[in-house]
Amino acid sequence: MTLTLAILVPLLPFLGALAGLASGRRAPGLVRPLAVLPTLASAVLAVLVLARIGTKGHLDSATRLTPTGGLPISLSVHLDGIAVLLAVLVTVVATCVQLYSTAYLREDPRYPSYAALVSLFTAAMLLVVYSGDLIVLLVGWEVMGVCSYFLVGHHWERPDARSASIKAFLVTKLGDVPFLFGIFVLATDAGTFQIDGILGAAATGRLHHATLAALLLLGGVAGKSAQFPLHTWLPDAMAGPTPVSALIHAATMVAAGVYLVARLEPVFLLSTAALVVLGIMAVITMIGSGLCALAQDDLKRVLAYSTVGQLGYMAGALAVGDRDAALFHLLTHGAFKALLFLSAGVVIHAAHTNSLTAMSRMDGLRRRVPDAYATMGIGLAALAGLPPFSGFFSKDAVLTAAEHAANGDALTGGLGPAGNVPCWLGWTVLIGGLLTALLTAAYATRLWLLAFFPVRRAAAEGVAGSGEAVAATVAPTAAAVAALASDEPAGPVEPAAMVAPLWLLAVPSVALGLVGLWPHALPAWLDGVSLTPSGVTWPIATGVALLGAGLAWLAWRRAAARVLAEAEADAAAAADPAPLLLGPLLGPSRTGFGVDTCYDRAFVRPVLGAARLVSFLDREVVETYVKGAAGTPGLIGRVVRRAQNGNTQGYLSALAAGVVVLAVVVAVAQ
Amino acid sequence: MHLVFPAVLAALLFCVGLYGVLARRNAVLMLMSVELMLNAVNLNLVAFDVWLRDALHSGQALTLFTITVAAAEIGLGLAIVLLIFRNRGTADIDRVGRLTDGDEKADGDEKADSAETVGDDEMEGVG
Amino acid sequence: MNLAAVVPLDSTHGFLSPSGVEIVFVLVGLGVLGAALLTVTTKQLVHAALWLVVALGGLAIEYLLLTAEFIAWVQVLIYVGAVVVLVLFGLMLTRAPIGVSPDADSGNRWLALGVALAAAATLVTLVVDAFRCTWIDLGTVAGSTKANGVTLFRYWVLPFEALSVLLLAALVGAIVLSRREKKEP
Amino acid sequence: MTTTLDALVRCIAVLLVFLVFPLVIGQTEHKVMAHMQGRLGPMYAGGFHGWAQLVADGVKFAQKEDVVPSGADRKIFQLAPAVALLPYLLALVAIPLGPGGLLGQSLDAGLFFVLAVMGVGVLGSLMAGWASANKFSLLGGIRTAAQLMAYELPMLLAAASVAMAAGTVSLTGILGAFHWWWVPWQIVGGFVFFVSGLAELQRPPFDMPVADSEIIFGAYTEYTGLRFALFLLSEYAGILVVSALTAVLFLGGWHGPMAGSLGWLWMLLKTFALAFLVIWIRVTYPRLREDQLMRFAWTVLIPLSLAQLALTGIVKVVIS
Incomplete structure (x- = not known):
C-alpha cells in the first residue's frame, strides 16, 4: 500500500506532464488543472507516505529491470526518513510553484509546455529522491538537467536566456561526467548499483576506492548544487521565469546534489580527502557568494547568490559529517527560499524591473505589493538567521556540527568514524559559517532596504518636514504599518493564486525551525542527532548576524545621506550600501570574482x-x-x-x- | 589498264568526300560529300569487278545496290535536313548542337528555337 | 600527284606508252577529282551541287571506260537525274543564297583537312603498294545490260528484293518525315 | 578510218536533224494553233500563208538584247539553256530512224540511255530558275523539278514494260522484236508514256511550272533574246524526242508497209503525227492545277503503268 502510494508520487506529475504536453494546444482549458492537480495530489500522497513510513521505519522494494549481464540494474524504491521528508518538501514547493505560475504566466503563449516541463521536473526530482538505485537516480538526475535547460531557456527570444540555458546545461553536464564515473567506481566496488548495497559495503569496508568515488561524485554534486567552481550557471539561470528559479533553488535541482551526498554520507565519511575537498569547497563558496550577493544589483541574482551560499552551509555540514544538520537546513532553506523567490516575483511583477537601484527610486512599492513586502521580510529574516525564524535553527545546527568537529567529536550520527573529520576542517567551516552569517545578514538587510525604502521619496518628505518619512527610514516595521495603513490607492492587486503560495510558504519559513527542537520531531526521521542550538554558537551567530544587519543599515544611512546631499548633482545615484561595505572588493564581487x-x-x-x-x-x-x-x-x-x-x-x-x-x-x- | 588508276582515283575521291563530310557546315553539302564517298566506293567495286571478271558480277551488282541505297539515303537525308531546317531555321550541322555538353550552345539552341516559329510561318507563306 | 609516279610503272608491263584508254581515264579522272574538290571547297552552295554533277558525270564516263556500260547509265539516270536534282531541291528549300556563303565551311576544316590528307596518303600508299603490278584486261565488255540483268536476277534476286523493301521503307520514311503535322487549333 | 568517218557523218546527221526538226515542229505549232484558234497574225508574214513567221520570230529573238539580271548568278544563268538543250541532242543520237542502222549510234542500252539523258534536262530548268534571282523563277524551277521527278517514274515504268516485252533495252532491238499486236497490248503504257512525256516537257496541260497567270513564265521569266529562244528550241526538241520515242516504243517506229525502203518515212510520219497531237492537246485542254498535276501522276499514271507492267509480264509468260 505504502509502496503503491510512493510509486504514485513521482508517477502523477510525470503523467500530468505527458497529458499537459498532449493536450496543450487542443484543450487550453485543461492545462491549468493538469498542471496543478497532479502535483497537489502527489503532495498529499507524499505526506501520506511520510505518515506511513513514520519514524525509524524504512521501506525497500526492488524489481529487476532487465538482465544486463554485469551489474544488475533494478527499479527500486528506497524510502527512509530523508527521502519521505524531502519528497514532501519537493511536492509542496512544486505545488506552490505550479499554483503561482498559473497566475504569473497567465499571458504566456508557451504556458502549456512550461507547466508540463515543471511537472516533469518535479517528477524527475521525486524519482531521484525515492530511487534506491544509482542508475535510476541518474536517470532522474539527467532528466532534471534537460528540464532545467528548457525552463531556463523559456524566454528563448532573449539572448541572455538562451546563453543561460546552454550554460546551465553544459556546466551541470560537465559535473555529470565525473559523477557517472563515480557511480561506476562505487558499483564496481560494491558489486551493485543499489544504494543499500553500497552503504552496506561502506559499512563493512568493502569499498576500496572510496576516496576516488567520493571525489568523482563531488564533481556532479558541485555541478548540480552550484558549488565552487561550478556555481556560475546558477546566477545566470535567473534569466528563466521566477517560479522556475524558485523551484530550482528551493527544492529540486540544487537540492539534488546535497541530497545525494547525504544519501551517500557513509561513503564520504570513509575519506578524509573527500571531506576536506567538500569542506574547502563549501567555505569558498559561501564566503564568495556572500560577497557577490552583497554587490549584485539584480534582485534575483542576489537571491541566487544567497542560494549558493546556503548550499555552502549544507555542504559544510556534510563535510563535518553531520547530515542531519545539512538536511535540516535543506528543508528550511527550501521553504524560505521558495518564499523569497515567489515574493521577489511579485515585486518584479509590480516594479517591472529586476534592478534594485531602480526599485530604490520607486515610490510606493510597499503599498502596491503588501503581501510580498511582508512575506519577503519573513523570508529575509529566515535567511539572515534571525531567531526565531526557521533559518536560525537550521543554520545553528550546521554551526554546532562544525563546532563539534572542531572539538574533534564530529556528529556523524553513527554513520562513520568521527576521526575522519579533521579538527581544522571543523574550525574552517565554523569560521567560514560565521563570516557568511555576517555577510548574509548584511545583504539581506541591503536587499530589504533598497527594495522597499526609496530614498528620494523619503528625502522629499524630509524636506517637507514630515516626521513620518524620517520614522519610515528609521523603523521599517513602523513604516510598513504606516504604509499599509495609509489611505493612498493601492496598486494592482496581485491575484490570489500568486499571494496564497506566499503565505502558505511563510508558515514553514517561520515555524519549521521549531521541529528540530524536539528529538521526537525531526531528528526522529533522520539519524537522531540533536538539532538543538548549542549554547556556544547561537549567541555568537546571532550577534554576528545582527552586526551584519546593523552595518548594512549604517552604510545605507550614510549612502542615503550622500544621495540626498547630491540629489541635484547626480540624478542616477542610489543609496546602495554595498560600496561602503565592500570597499575595493566591490568590483570583483559584482562580477562574481571573475x-x-x-x-x-x-x-x-x-x-x-x-x-x-x-x-x-x-x-x-x-x-x-x-x-x-x-x-x-x-x-x-x-x-x-x-x-x-x-x-x-x-x-x-x-x-x-x-x-x-x-x-x-x-x-x-x- | 593499270588497276592502280581507278584504285588511286577512288582513294583520292574518297578522301575528298571525307574532307567534305568533315569540313562542310551545311547539311546538304555534307550529304553531297557522302555521295562522293559512295561513288568512290562504287568506282572501286566496278574496277575490281572488271579486273576479276567475276562470274557473278558481284561488284557491279553491289554497285547497283549501293546506288539504290544512296538514292534512298539522299531522300531520307534531305527529308531530315528539311525537317531540321523547318524546326530550327538553319541547315548548319554545327548549330544543331543538342548533343552538346555545355551551356554556351544552349543559348544558340534557344535562339534557334525562337526562330523556329518564324521559320514555320515563312515556310507556310511559301507553301 | 601520285599518278605521275604511277605512270612509269606501265613501261614495266611491256607497254612503251600508256594506252589511249588509260590516257582518257587519267584525264577524265583528273577532271572528276577537280570537280570533286570544287564540290567540297566552293563557297557557293548551288555551284557545289553543279560541280557534283560534273564529278558524277565524269565517273559515268570512267565506268564506260571500264566497260561497265549499264552501271554508267544507271549512274547518269539515278545520280545526275535524280539525286542531284533532289540535292538542288534541298538546297533551294533551305534557301541557298546566290553568291558566296562565307560560312559554308565549319570550324574544324583544318582538322578535316589533316584527317583527309592523312587518309589519302595512307590509302594511296597502300593501294599503289598493293596493285603495283596489276592490270585489267579490257578486251571484252564486262558490264553489258544483259550480263548485269542475268546475274542480278539469277544470283542476286534475294538481295534485290530486300533492297526493294529498303526502298519502300525509305519512301515511307521520307513521306512521314516531310509530312507537316496539322497545328493544334 | 571508215568508222571515224561514219561516226562523223552520223553526228552531223543527228545535228542536222536536231537543228531542223524542232524548227519544223515550231512552225507547225504556229500554223496549227493559228488555224485551230482562228488567229490571223501568223498568216501574214512572208506573204504565202505566213511561211516566214518562224523566221521573223528567229530574227526577233536574235535582235533582242541578252539581259542578265544584276542579282543573278551569271555563269549558271548563261549555262542553263545549254544544259536544257543538250540532253535532247544526245537523246536523238540513240533513236533509230529506219531499219538497218539508220540511226546515230546503236547502243546496247539505248532506251536506258535516252531516258537517263532526258532526265538530265531538268537540271537546266532548275539552274535557270535558281540563278535568275527571281522568286517566280525559283518557284517555277522548283515546280519543274517536282513535276519532272513525279512523271519520270511512270515514264520509266511504261518504257520498262516495252523493254520487258521485247526482252531488251536496245531501241533497235525493241523495234526488231516489234509486232503489230504490240500496239493494242501496250496501248496503256503508250498512253502513260506519252502523257508523262508531255509533262516532262511542261507542255499544256502540264505547264504549271510556266503558268503565266501565276508565275509569269516560271524559270524562264528573266530570259530574253537568244537564250530564251534556246529554251523554246529545247522545248521543240523535247517534243521531237518524246514523239519519236513514243513512236519507236509503242507504234513500231519504222514498221509499216515497205518498211525496208520506206521505214524512215513511217518513222517520220508517226513522229510528226504525235507532235501534231502534242500541239493539238495544247490548244484543246486547260491547264491542270499543281495539286491535280501531282495527284494525276501518283494516282493515275503510276497505277496504270504498273498495271501495264503486270499485263506485259503475264502475256510474256503466256507466250513463252
Whole structure:
C-alpha cells in the first residue's frame, strides 16, 4: 500500500506532464488543472507516505529491470526518513510553484509546455529522491538537467536566456561526467548499483576506492548544487521565469546534489580527502557568494547568490559529517527560499524591473505589493538567521556540527568514524559559517532596504518636514504599518493564486525551525542527532548576524545621506550600501570574482581558438584535398567535355583519324 | 589498264568526300560529300569487278545496290535536313548542337528555337 | 600527284606508252577529282551541287571506260537525274543564297583537312603498294545490260528484293518525315 | 578510218536533224494553233500563208538584247539553256530512224540511255530558275523539278514494260522484236508514256511550272533574246524526242508497209503525227492545277503503268 502510494508520487506529475504536453494546444482549458492537480495530489500522497513510513521505519522494494549481464540494474524504491521528508518538501514547493505560475504566466503563449516541463521536473526530482538505485537516480538526475535547460531557456527570444540555458546545461553536464564515473567506481566496488548495497559495503569496508568515488561524485554534486567552481550557471539561470528559479533553488535541482551526498554520507565519511575537498569547497563558496550577493544589483541574482551560499552551509555540514544538520537546513532553506523567490516575483511583477537601484527610486512599492513586502521580510529574516525564524535553527545546527568537529567529536550520527573529520576542517567551516552569517545578514538587510525604502521619496518628505518619512527610514516595521495603513490607492492587486503560495510558504519559513527542537520531531526521521542550538554558537551567530544587519543599515544611512546631499548633482545615484561595505572588493564581487572571465580565458577562448583552428584546418586544409579531389575530375571533365561539343563532324573527324591511325599501325606492324 | 588508276582515283575521291563530310557546315553539302564517298566506293567495286571478271558480277551488282541505297539515303537525308531546317531555321550541322555538353550552345539552341516559329510561318507563306 | 609516279610503272608491263584508254581515264579522272574538290571547297552552295554533277558525270564516263556500260547509265539516270536534282531541291528549300556563303565551311576544316590528307596518303600508299603490278584486261565488255540483268536476277534476286523493301521503307520514311503535322487549333 | 568517218557523218546527221526538226515542229505549232484558234497574225508574214513567221520570230529573238539580271548568278544563268538543250541532242543520237542502222549510234542500252539523258534536262530548268534571282523563277524551277521527278517514274515504268516485252533495252532491238499486236497490248503504257512525256516537257496541260497567270513564265521569266529562244528550241526538241520515242516504243517506229525502203518515212510520219497531237492537246485542254498535276501522276499514271507492267509480264509468260 505504502509502496503503491510512493510509486504514485513521482508517477502523477510525470503523467500530468505527458497529458499537459498532449493536450496543450487542443484543450487550453485543461492545462491549468493538469498542471496543478497532479502535483497537489502527489503532495498529499507524499505526506501520506511520510505518515506511513513514520519514524525509524524504512521501506525497500526492488524489481529487476532487465538482465544486463554485469551489474544488475533494478527499479527500486528506497524510502527512509530523508527521502519521505524531502519528497514532501519537493511536492509542496512544486505545488506552490505550479499554483503561482498559473497566475504569473497567465499571458504566456508557451504556458502549456512550461507547466508540463515543471511537472516533469518535479517528477524527475521525486524519482531521484525515492530511487534506491544509482542508475535510476541518474536517470532522474539527467532528466532534471534537460528540464532545467528548457525552463531556463523559456524566454528563448532573449539572448541572455538562451546563453543561460546552454550554460546551465553544459556546466551541470560537465559535473555529470565525473559523477557517472563515480557511480561506476562505487558499483564496481560494491558489486551493485543499489544504494543499500553500497552503504552496506561502506559499512563493512568493502569499498576500496572510496576516496576516488567520493571525489568523482563531488564533481556532479558541485555541478548540480552550484558549488565552487561550478556555481556560475546558477546566477545566470535567473534569466528563466521566477517560479522556475524558485523551484530550482528551493527544492529540486540544487537540492539534488546535497541530497545525494547525504544519501551517500557513509561513503564520504570513509575519506578524509573527500571531506576536506567538500569542506574547502563549501567555505569558498559561501564566503564568495556572500560577497557577490552583497554587490549584485539584480534582485534575483542576489537571491541566487544567497542560494549558493546556503548550499555552502549544507555542504559544510556534510563535510563535518553531520547530515542531519545539512538536511535540516535543506528543508528550511527550501521553504524560505521558495518564499523569497515567489515574493521577489511579485515585486518584479509590480516594479517591472529586476534592478534594485531602480526599485530604490520607486515610490510606493510597499503599498502596491503588501503581501510580498511582508512575506519577503519573513523570508529575509529566515535567511539572515534571525531567531526565531526557521533559518536560525537550521543554520545553528550546521554551526554546532562544525563546532563539534572542531572539538574533534564530529556528529556523524553513527554513520562513520568521527576521526575522519579533521579538527581544522571543523574550525574552517565554523569560521567560514560565521563570516557568511555576517555577510548574509548584511545583504539581506541591503536587499530589504533598497527594495522597499526609496530614498528620494523619503528625502522629499524630509524636506517637507514630515516626521513620518524620517520614522519610515528609521523603523521599517513602523513604516510598513504606516504604509499599509495609509489611505493612498493601492496598486494592482496581485491575484490570489500568486499571494496564497506566499503565505502558505511563510508558515514553514517561520515555524519549521521549531521541529528540530524536539528529538521526537525531526531528528526522529533522520539519524537522531540533536538539532538543538548549542549554547556556544547561537549567541555568537546571532550577534554576528545582527552586526551584519546593523552595518548594512549604517552604510545605507550614510549612502542615503550622500544621495540626498547630491540629489541635484547626480540624478542616477542610489543609496546602495554595498560600496561602503565592500570597499575595493566591490568590483570583483559584482562580477562574481571573475570566475566567468576566468573560465572564459581558461576554457572558452582556447576552445574557440581550437575551434577556429579546426575550422581553418577543415576549410583550408581538409577541404583543399576534398576540393582537389572534386576539382581534378572536374578539370579533366572540362577538358574532356570540350571534345563533347555536339559537333557531329568533330566526332566523325576523330573517328576517321582513329581509323587512319589504326590502319597505319596495322600496316606498319605487318 | 593499270588497276592502280581507278584504285588511286577512288582513294583520292574518297578522301575528298571525307574532307567534305568533315569540313562542310551545311547539311546538304555534307550529304553531297557522302555521295562522293559512295561513288568512290562504287568506282572501286566496278574496277575490281572488271579486273576479276567475276562470274557473278558481284561488284557491279553491289554497285547497283549501293546506288539504290544512296538514292534512298539522299531522300531520307534531305527529308531530315528539311525537317531540321523547318524546326530550327538553319541547315548548319554545327548549330544543331543538342548533343552538346555545355551551356554556351544552349543559348544558340534557344535562339534557334525562337526562330523556329518564324521559320514555320515563312515556310507556310511559301507553301 | 601520285599518278605521275604511277605512270612509269606501265613501261614495266611491256607497254612503251600508256594506252589511249588509260590516257582518257587519267584525264577524265583528273577532271572528276577537280570537280570533286570544287564540290567540297566552293563557297557557293548551288555551284557545289553543279560541280557534283560534273564529278558524277565524269565517273559515268570512267565506268564506260571500264566497260561497265549499264552501271554508267544507271549512274547518269539515278545520280545526275535524280539525286542531284533532289540535292538542288534541298538546297533551294533551305534557301541557298546566290553568291558566296562565307560560312559554308565549319570550324574544324583544318582538322578535316589533316584527317583527309592523312587518309589519302595512307590509302594511296597502300593501294599503289598493293596493285603495283596489276592490270585489267579490257578486251571484252564486262558490264553489258544483259550480263548485269542475268546475274542480278539469277544470283542476286534475294538481295534485290530486300533492297526493294529498303526502298519502300525509305519512301515511307521520307513521306512521314516531310509530312507537316496539322497545328493544334 | 571508215568508222571515224561514219561516226562523223552520223553526228552531223543527228545535228542536222536536231537543228531542223524542232524548227519544223515550231512552225507547225504556229500554223496549227493559228488555224485551230482562228488567229490571223501568223498568216501574214512572208506573204504565202505566213511561211516566214518562224523566221521573223528567229530574227526577233536574235535582235533582242541578252539581259542578265544584276542579282543573278551569271555563269549558271548563261549555262542553263545549254544544259536544257543538250540532253535532247544526245537523246536523238540513240533513236533509230529506219531499219538497218539508220540511226546515230546503236547502243546496247539505248532506251536506258535516252531516258537517263532526258532526265538530265531538268537540271537546266532548275539552274535557270535558281540563278535568275527571281522568286517566280525559283518557284517555277522548283515546280519543274517536282513535276519532272513525279512523271519520270511512270515514264520509266511504261518504257520498262516495252523493254520487258521485247526482252531488251536496245531501241533497235525493241523495234526488231516489234509486232503489230504490240500496239493494242501496250496501248496503256503508250498512253502513260506519252502523257508523262508531255509533262516532262511542261507542255499544256502540264505547264504549271510556266503558268503565266501565276508565275509569269516560271524559270524562264528573266530570259530574253537568244537564250530564251534556246529554251523554246529545247522545248521543240523535247517534243521531237518524246514523239519519236513514243513512236519507236509503242507504234513500231519504222514498221509499216515497205518498211525496208520506206521505214524512215513511217518513222517520220508517226513522229510528226504525235507532235501534231502534242500541239493539238495544247490548244484543246486547260491547264491542270499543281495539286491535280501531282495527284494525276501518283494516282493515275503510276497505277496504270504498273498495271501495264503486270499485263506485259503475264502475256510474256503466256507466250513463252
